[in-house]
Amino acid sequence: MTPSTAPLLPPPAAAQDVAKDYRLDGETVHALRGVTMTVAGNDFVAIIGPSGCGKSTLLHVLGAVDVPTAGQLRFFGRDATTMTDADRTALRLRAFGFVFQRFFLLPMLTAAENVSLPLREAGSPKRERDARVLETLDYVGLGHRARHKPGQMSGGEQQRVAIARALVHRPGLLLADEPTGELDETTGNQIAALLERVHAGGTAVVLVTHNIDLAARAGRRLTMRDGRIVEDHS
Amino acid sequence: MIGFLARKGLFRHRTRTLLAVLGVGISGALLLDMQMLSRGLQVSLQRVLRDIGYEVRVTPRGTLPFETEASFAGGHAIAAAIAADPRVERVAPVLGGTAYAARSGGSAQPVFIYGMDPPTETLWRITAGQSLDAATPAGAVLSVALARDLGIGLGDTLYVARGFSAALGMLETPRAYTVRGLADFRFDLRNQRSLAVLTREAQTVRGALERDELSMLVIALHDRATSDAVAVWIRDRFPQVEAYSVREMLDAVQGQLAYFNLFSLVLGGVSLVVCVLLVGTIITLSLGERIGEMAILRALGVRRRRIVGLVMVEGLLLVVLSLPVAFGAGRVIAFWLDGILRQAPSIPSDLHFFVLTARAAGRTLLLLFVAGALAGVYPAWLVSRLRIATTLHREVMG
Numbered sequence: 001m002t003p004s005t006a007p008l009l010p011p012p013a014a015a016q017d018v019a020k021d022y023r024l025d026g027e028t029v030h031a032l033r034g035v036t037m038t039v040a041g042n043d044f045v046a047i048i049g050p051s052g053c054g055k056s057t058l059l060h061v062l063g064a065v066d067v068p069t070a071g072q073l074r075f076f077g078r079d080a081t082t083m084t085d086a087d088r089t090a091l092r093l094r095a096f097g098f099v100f101q102r103f104f105l106l107p108m109l110t111a112a113e114n115v116s117l118p119l120r121e122a123g124s125p126k127r128e129r130d131a132r133v134l135e136t137l138d139y140v141g142l143g144h145r146a147r148h149k150p151g152q153m154s155g156g157e158q159q160r161v162a163i164a165r166a167l168v169h170r171p172g173l174l175l176a177d178e179p180t181g182e183l184d185e186t187t188g189n190q191i192a193a194l195l196e197r198v199h200a201g202g203t204a205v206v207l208v209t210h211n212i213d214l215a216a217r218a219g220r221r222l223t224m225r226d227g228r229i230v231e232d233h234s
Numbered sequence: 235m236i237g238f239l240a241r242k243g244l245f246r247h248r249t250r251t252l253l254a255v256l257g258v259g260i261s262g263a264l265l266l267d268m269q270m271l272s273r274g275l276q277v278s279l280q281r282v283l284r285d286i287g288y289e290v291r292v293t294p295r296g297t298l299p300f301e302t303e304a305s306f307a308g309g310h311a312i313a314a315a316i317a318a319d320p321r322v323e324r325v326a327p328v329l330g331g332t333a334y335a336a337r338s339g340g341s342a343q344p345v346f347i348y349g350m351d352p353p354t355e356t357l358w359r360i361t362a363g364q365s366l367d368a369a370t371p372a373g374a375v376l377s378v379a380l381a382r383d384l385g386i387g388l389g390d391t392l393y394v395a396r397g398f399s400a401a402l403g404m405l406e407t408p409r410a411y412t413v414r415g416l417a418d419f420r421f422d423l424r425n426q427r428s429l430a431v432l433t434r435e436a437q438t439v440r441g442a443l444e445r446d447e448l449s450m451l452v453i454a455l456h457d458r459a460t461s462d463a464v465a466v467w468i469r470d471r472f473p474q475v476e477a478y479s480v481r482e483m484l485d486a487v488q489g490q491l492a493y494f495n496l497f498s499l500v501l502g503g504v505s506l507v508v509c510v511l512l513v514g515t516i517i518t519l520s521l522g523e524r525i526g527e528m529a530i531l532r533a534l535g536v537r538r539r540r541i542v543g544l545v546m547v548e549g550l551l552l553v554v555l556s557l558p559v560a561f562g563a564g565r566v567i568a569f570w571l572d573g574i575l576r577q578a579p580s581i582p583s584d585l586h587f588f589v590l591t592a593r594a595a596g597r598t599l600l601l602l603f604v605a606g607a608l609a610g611v612y613p614a615w616l617v618s619r620l621r622i623a624t625t626l627h628r629e630v631m632g
Contacts, residue, residue, distance in 0.1 A: 022624075056627065065533050066623035085538060093535025100626065104530040106239075108246040120235040121536045165534070 010077030012095065012173035012204050013062045014038040018071035020057050020227075031057040032068065033227040039173060044199040045206045046218035054227040055208040056177055062206060063096050063175040064088040076172070093122055097166030097203075101178035103158040105150040111137060111161045112146040118169040136164045140194060156187035163194060167203070174198055176207040180214055192217050236540060239531075240547040243520070244555075251552075254516045258552055259559025261509040262602050266564030267571065268502030269594035269601075271587055272495050274572075276488050278586040282420055283480050286356040288326070288452035289461040291483060292316070292468060293476045298486060299450050303331045306475050309448025316453060316468060321460045326350060328357075328450040329436045334398040334405055335429060337386045342398045342405055345380060346428045348419075349436020358430060363388045363415035371432050374411035377419050380427035388413055394429065394439050409439055421582040451475075494587075506605055513549050513609035521545060521613045525620070526629035532622045542614045549610030553602050560602065565590065 020032035031054045039045060039062060047055045060066035064075060065088075073080035075091055083091070092098075097118075105114045112133050119129040137143045140160040150158050159179060166174055176195065180188035192214045199205045199219075207218070215221050223231035244251050292312070294304040306312070309327050317325040329349035336342040348357060352366045358375060366373055374392055376384075386392060390413050395405035411431060419428045437443040455461055461479035468477035478486065488495075521528070528541055568588035575587045 057623070060623040060626075063533075065626075089532070089535055089537050091535075092533060096535075098530075098533050100530070102629065104526060104626075104629075106242075106527055106530075108242045113242075117235075117531070117536075118534050120238065121534070121540070 009041055009172075010074070011038050011040045012076060013206075014074045015058075015062065015068075016072035016074075018061060018068045018073055020054070020061060020066065021069045030227050032061065034071070035227070035229055037222065037229060037232070039204055039206055041172060041204050042199075042202070043204045043206070044196070044217075044219045045204075045222060046215035046220070047206065047208045047222045047224060048210070048212075048215045049224035051210075053224040055224055057227075058224065059175050059177050059206065059208050063098060063173075064091050065098075093118060094169065095172045097169070097171040097174045099159070099162050099166050099174065099176035099179045099207075101181040103150070103155075103162045103182070105158055105161055105165070107150050110147050110149055111142060111153070111164075114150070114161055115164045115168050117165060122169060132168055133164075136168045137161075139167070140164045154187070155183050156190055159183060159187075159191050160194065163191070163198070167198060171203065173204045173206065176205065178209055179207060180209065180211050188214065235536075236544045236547050239544055240551050243524070243544075243548060244551055247520075250516075251555075254512065254552055255556045256559060257512050258509055258556035258602075260563060261505045261512060262553075262556055262560025262598065263562075263564035263567055264505035265502055265509065265601055266560055266590075266594065266598040267568045267588060268498035268505065269598050270564075270568050270590055272498035272502070273488075273591070273594070274587045274589040275491055275494065275585060276484050277589045277591055278584070279487055280480065280484055281589075282584045283483070286420070286452075287454065288356075289455045289458050289480060290453040290465050290468070291478050292451035292453065292472075293449070293478070295474055295476050297476060298478075298483070303449075305329070305331075305442060305447035305449050307445040307447055309446050309451070311446070312472055312475065313448075313451050315471070316451065319464070319467070321455055321457065321464055323454040323456050325454075326452045327433050327448045328452060329433055329440060329442060329447065330449045331436075331440050331442075333394055333396050333439055335380065335384065335392055335394045335427075336405060336408075337384050338391055338393065340384060343380065343383055343427055344398075345394070346422075346426055347394065347436050347439060348428060348430040349433035349440075350430060351433050357421065358417035358419045358428075360415045360417045363413070365415050365417070366430060366432055367414070368432065370412075370414065371435055372411050373414035373431070375415040375417050375430040376413055377422060377426075377428040378416050379422075380429060381413070381416050383427060386413060388416070392429070394431070396440055409435070411435075418583065420584040423582060424577065502601075506601055509553075509602065509605040510609045513552050513606055514612055516552065517545060517549050517610060518613045518616070520548070521617060525617075525625055528617055528620055529622045529625035529629065532620060533626065538618060538620075541620070542618050545614045545617050546607060546610040549613075550603060550606040553606035557599075557602070560598070561595070564598075 015035050015037050018032055018035045021028050021030050049055055061068050115133045115136055116129055137146050140163055142160055180191050195205055196217055209215050221233045222229050291299050293299050294306045297304050313325040313327050316322055333345055333347040334342045335345045352368055365375055392411045392413055393405055393408040395408040397406035399406055422428050465477040465479045531541060572586050572588040
């Protein structure tokens with residue numbers, strides 16, 4: 001895998017005093033309160049904290065799937081407040097990759113078809129797309145499972161396919177929300193090792209986890225409480 | 235990408251998709267049938283008229299051909315005057331009306347008698363023997379049904395009279411004819427028995443010879459495009475008659491068949507609504523199950539309008555898959571219904587209620603695609619408002 005973000009480029013994501021509020025059952029929930037942080041191009045960041053502290057919300061804001069209520073947000077140096085929904089979508093397609101706790105693979109597609117989705121959307125030619133998909137599946141150790149559907153694979157294999165889907169377009173930033181949350185310890189360790197390898201390959205990684213062992217593998221740990229970053233441990 | 239995902243999505247639950255396709259197909263079949271019915275009789279009549287081959291028809295004022303037993307006097311003189319117009323190729327006088335027929339020693343049958351001179355015998359198709367011959371005025375052509383009922387065949391003698399005396403049990407002033415041919419009469423009703431003789435003979439039987447009464451003139455033109463103008467000229471020139479080009483006659487008939495249009499419009503509309511609701515329900519339910527996947531696709535960078543397009547395409551794809559069912563079942567149902575309706579006693583044998591035309595097929599296709607598109611509007615609206623983070627959070631929590 002070739003890194004797509006050189007160290008001297010602007011950071012993939014930078015938040016300045018970011019807040020995120022939403023309404024829930026008629027009441028305003030302050031999910032993020034004045035969060036300031038930067039994800040550099042070579043970062044491996046773990047966000048930890050108790051449930052409901054705003055970890056996933058921060059991940060979604062950093063991944064351009066959610067918009068902050070207040071504060072400044074920049075993606076690769078560009079002010080996010082000037083970005084349209086289409087701009088954010090294009091950013092996710094070309095520069096970000098997502099991994100989720102529940103894998104969220106499309107069950108009617110094979111592993112290769114799932115992995116190919118970002119490239120299909122980007123309009124990659126078939127030959128190039130097929131080669132890249134196989135290369136990425138090989139990278140996560142599932143080249144031999146390309147034609148299998150998610151229902152025919154274990155949880156760990158499905159998560160590896162999800163990681164391959166997040167990496168196939170060579171993003172500058174990989175965002176993972178509880179990537180080992182549904183896996184046993186052994187499989188979780190395999191996924192953690194894979195994420196380390198992704199980071200070592202030059203991709204910035206931000207993950208949200210309750211798993212202390214996984215967080216310990218990250219070079220930087222952010223601890224959140226009540227929508228705030230209370231500790232930034234490098 | 236959209237087509238790929240739509241196809242994969244629909245085939246994910248094969249049984250459900252199959253049932254949906256069958257449902258939409260049956261709904262589409264009804265829609266096709268209503269399109270076939272809405273102009274079926276008119277198209278069928280048009281085909282028969284084109285097959286018969288005359289461009290203008292002249293009838294007694296205020297009537298359609300053979301609508302009543304009305305006639306107009308001086309028929310051959312009018313025919314000759316019309317034939318003198320350079321636009322006219324030929325004019326054939328026709329007399330039609332009720333009479334009685336019997337074989338020697340047999341009981342009398344009420345019949346419809348046509349008087350028409352050769353070589354213009356396109357109102358019937360010979361199935362055995364020969365047609366009328368101007369050199370054989372005592373020859374007659376019988377409908378197959380009449381020959382069967384009377385128990386006579388080619389070469390037998392037939393007696394025909396205008397009246398029948400029930401008291402005496404015999405025909406009044408009968409004329410004898412030799413059966414030259416058996417034929418299918420195009421406009422015979424289900425229970426009708428017909429025979430044809432030369433025009434003058436028919437006038438003699440009907441007592442119409444003295445006033446030279448005719449029921450109709452059929453007129454062939456050198457150029458079909460002049461038919462409307464010739465009809466107008468005839469109406470102006472001979473106020474005692476009506477003249478119809480084929481187009482005018484079809485319009486007049488269509489006016490009388492307005493209830494068929496209304497019937498087909500109502501049932502067609504209902505089937506269209508059913509189709510929209512069916513496809514819409516399937517797509518909406520399916521979307522509810524896959525809303526997390528849609529959020530994932532959006533998170534992966536699939537554009538909002540592409541997701542909307544995916545939902546719309548799924549609706550249209552369901553319609554496309556149902557087309558073979560719609561057109562197959564539609565044809566079968568139409569054939570079946572046509573057979574039932576044609577059992578009615580007042581339907582000429584050559585006419586059909588359900589006729590498949592390019593227009594009917596095209597309108598059905600168009601309406602089904604409109605239904606598919608309309609059905610996708612609500613689920614597409616739902617997915618267009620999808621909030622990625624909220625949806626993913628809900629999916630994880632669920």
